[in-house]
């Protein structure tokens with residue numbers, strides 16, 4: 254009870270943030286400011302982006318998933334690599350410089366908010382590369398890590414199947430051992446970027462006796478392997494196209510297996526745990542909100558009270574998602590254990606995407622109807638937010654269990 | 663960025679909690695009158711005596727404001743019946759020492775307002791200035807309410823003709839002008855309200871989580887039904903988001919936009935929490951014997967007060983996109 258008195262007595266005065274370590278006795282205090290280092294990193298990055306992408310990556314067309322984006326991403330990721338900005342958070346022995354989780358976050362925010370010019374390669378640097386670092390053989394590391402670090406390769410993620418979505422461990426694509434090769438049969442679906450990818454991070458079942466998580470293995474498969482068929486599936490989300498993959502007696506050398514046979518589920522979970530909070534969707538939603546308000550101001554549609562109200566609420570929702578997202582990064586920065594915080598952040602991000610879509614429609618009115626208008630674009634993107642990479646409902650399940658500690662259903 | 667309380671902050675929160683164990687909580691609120699409680703002068707005195715309502719005054723800058731916000735949150739999470747938000751967060755920016763309890767109203771306020779009958783200081787936020795009034799005896803009166811806070815109003819002008827020891831009617835146009843911009847006081851008022859909303863929501867949500875964990879139907883805890891779980895999980899997201907926005911706004915020194923953002927989000931959350939916490943209590947939540955209403959009914963009262971300076975969401979839009987232009 255004496256804290257206040259003690260502090261008064263010793264005339265304790267807190268240093269302003271950035272003045273050095275705030276409180277040597279008590280550890281760091283709650284603080285909501287970027288360090289000098291992270292801020293100057295952001296400034297440099299923005300200057301580079303302004304120069305490299307003047308005005309191009311705003312709005313709807315060039316964003317993640319479009320053909321233009323994928324094509325450009327090869328050049329862009331290479332440029333980022335030259336600056337040391339493609340894999341800054343990687344350990345030094347693999348060509349990174351062990352940057353903090355906060356720098357990684359700045360990178361994600363800045364790039365995601367302008368449509369993710371790294372294209373599908375954000376997956377490489379965020380979790381595919383780290384997964385290969387953790388479980389790859391020396392040969393696998395020598396082959397894949399330099400490609401990823403140079404920004405020279407596109408991967409796709411072969412997880413979902415027609416009958417295995419949320420319930421992913423029920424996947425059935427089979428890989429039978431035959432000498433030093435696996436023979437793979439089955440299919441994958443909703444595989445983004447497969448049509449442009451060089452490799453597929455593929456989940457297969459190697460032991461049908463195994464239940465749920467047991468008996469799953471990870472294969473790192475070149476997409477030009479004979480027996481690997483790719484059929485594009487049209488999608489209503491932007492220009493994003495899904496693919497169906499069909500494997501017919503596809504022969505994959507055992508040397509392409511990542512991690513131990515039958516224990517791939519642990520490998521994947523670990524890989525995804527690293528990215529469990531996912532992309533900083535709030536940053537893109539917030540940026541789109543700025544754009545639609547600019548549109549509305551330019552078109553004299555920013556004065557009625559209803560518009561102001563929804564735009565204000567949308568902004569507040571994005572801000573809440575931002576802080577819940579930062580909290581996860583903070584937790585990861587200290588390597589704290591698993592918690593519901595990533596799920597809280599993800600739910601908040603989905604809500605942000607949705608309310609920004611509402612705001613776009615409200616502000617743009619009939620302007621929304623035009624092909625690839627901001628509203629048209631955001632409406633579609635917001636739909637994907639609650640489904641891709643772990644659904645909204647799954648996050649709510651996790652919050653119930655880990656945060657509220659409600660009884661099991 | 664750092665989201666962990668340090669030892670000193672934790673010590674403050676747990677010391678305040680220890681005080682609240684003795685001096686607050688639903689039983690104390692009931693002793694004060696339940697959903698129409700009298701002002702808790704004792705709790706106010708104890709917190710003041712230890713300095714917990716003046717953390718923001720202490721020359722500790724951002725840190726002090728954040729701690730003050732944590733205290734306000736903690737007090738409301740335990741049903742404290744004091745004007746903690748205005749004392750701890752608005753008082754320090756007035757630039758002069760004023761006696762508490764402090765009530766804050768917008769210029770031209772009519773009708774009931776929180777703490778008006780108990781206030782020794784009334785702060786009036788006008789469009790171009792902030793005024794401070796000291797209501798004399800009889801110039802304000804209690805108003806019956808069942809929104810969980812002591813409500814008062816200005817005495818009608820006719821009541822002026824009373825005994826000699828009674829003051830005349832209070833004129834909100836009068837009082838002493840203080841040297842602080844209305845935007846500054848307004849922003850701290852919004853942060854204070856956000857802190858009170860967050861504390862109140864936490865109380866309601868905690869009680870509900872406990873209830874659905876123990877209440878069984880169909881041989882199962884109702885909290886095991888996914889329909890219940892998902893809505894409570896959404897409440898949790900809403901409360902956590904509001905909480906961090908509120909703390910950030912306090913830490914940043916209540917910039918008008920951040921303050922409006924925090925309050926907007928807290929109000930949106932409050933609507934959800936109000937409806938769902940009651941829903942999952944079934945009939946039990948209606949009873950005066952049960953504590954839920956002591957928290958939930960406070961939420962609409964805070965919402966009304968939150969609109970005194972205009973709708974917070976509109977303020978967000980204006981601050982972000984109109985003020986700068």
Ligand SMILES: Cc1cc2nc3c(=O)[nH]c(=O)nc-3n(C[C@H](O)[C@H](O)[C@H](O)COP(=O)(O)OP(=O)(O)OC[C@H]3O[C@@H](n4cnc5c(N)ncnc54)[C@H](O)[C@@H]3O)c2cc1C
Nearest residue numbers: 410411412413418419443444445637640641642644646647
């Ligand atoms: C834009 C986009 C890109 C994608 N890219 C890829 C990719 O590159 N590679 C890949 O492998 N997959 C990809 N996917 C697929 C994605 O991973 C799946 O859509 C996702 O896992 C959900 O599976 P599902 O579509 O089969 O839906 P289902 O699992 O059938 O779910 C349908 C609905 O039921 C709900 N539901 C399911 N189980 C529960 C439960 N236990 N409790 C409550 N509700 C439940 C879900 O939340 C959802 O609302 C992509 C999806 C999208 C939208």
